[in-house]
Amino acid sequence: MTRKWKRENLMHYASLDQFLTQQKPLLTKGPIAIVLVEDDVEVDTTLRHHLQQGFVHVLALMPAIFDLPRDLHETVHRVDFDVTREGATQIAVNAVIDAAPGQWIYYCYNSEYLFYPFCETRAVTEMLAFHTEERRDAMLTYIVDLYADDLDTNPDAVSLERAHLDRSGYYALARPDLANQGHPKDRQLDFFGGLRWRYEEHVPAARRKIDRIAIFKAAPGLRLREDHTFSIEEYNTYACEWHHNLTATICSFRTAKALKANPGSRYDIHTFKWHNSAPFEWHSRQLLDLGLMEPGQWF
Secondary structure, X not given: OOEOOOOOOOOXXXXXXXXXXXXXXXXXXXXXXXXXXXXXXXXXXXXXHHHHOOOOEEEEEEOOOOOOOHHHHOOOEEEEOOOOOOXXXXXXXXXXXXXXXXXXXXXXXXXXXXXXXXOOOOOHHHHHHHHHHOOOOEEEEEEEEOEEOOOOOOOOOXXXXXXXXXXXXXXXXXXXXXXXXXXXXXXXXXXXXXHHHHOHHHOOHHHOOOEEEEEEEOOXXXXXXXXXXXXXXXXXXXXXXXXXXXXXXXXXXXXXXXXXXXXXXHXXXXXXXXXXXXXXOOOHHHHHHOOOOOOOOOO
C-alpha cells in the first residue's frame, strides 16, 4: 500500500518492489543515487549533499520508523526498507539495476558523502558524460574514513564541523585471481588504509578493503557481489587499458561509527587522531592533493 502526502510531496513507498513497479518510467533517466540508511545519523545531510551534486533521482531506502525533514519530501523518493538484514545492499542495488537498464547508478550509506574531481563547479551529470565518452561503464571509488577529533564531545565519532581524515597510510595490493592459479587480475587492486587499517584487529579481514565500485552503468545480468565488486570483471578495473581514468572518493563516517558502537572496540579507542590526521576541508581539491582520487584526462 502506498502512502501519499499532499500534491507537493513525493510518495512514500511501503516497499522497494512497489516503488520499482509503480515508478519504473522515472528510472529511464539518470543518474540515480541510492542511499541506504542504517541509522538516524546525518540522514538529511547525506541526502542533501547528493541532491546538490545533480543526481536526477535520489532514493532513500530506510526503516519506516525514521523521519525525513519536510523539505526532503518533495525531492527524495522515500522507500521503507530494512538495510540491516542479510544481503540488503545486494538486494536493493540489484533490483534497481534490473529496473533501470542503461542508467548510471550510485550507491552509498547515510553519513557518506561523494566527492569527485571539481565537484564544486561541475554536476555529476557532466562528470559521467565525460566518463561515458571514455567508454567506461563503472568508476572506482575510495572510502576515506572521516572521524570527529574529540570523542568526548562526539561519542558517536560524527561531527561535520570537526571532521578529520588520514592524510597518509593508504596502499594497494594485487588482487589474486583464484580461477587462474592466483595470478593478479588485470587492472584490479585491493586498496587499504584509514581506520580499517589502523584498527584492523577490530575489523573482519573481508571488510578491511576501502575500494568500492559505487558508480556504474546498469546492464543486463549485472550483479553486485557482497565484496562491493561486480559480476562483470571489467567493471572492477580502476582504469581502461590505454590511460588513467577518473576515480572518486566517498568520505564516510561509517567505520568510525561502527568502531565506537561495537562493544569489542568501543572502550579500546579514546581518540582516532594521530600524527597523520588532518581537518577535512569538504573540498575536492584537498582529496586531489592527497592523491585520494584521480582526475584522469578530465580538466
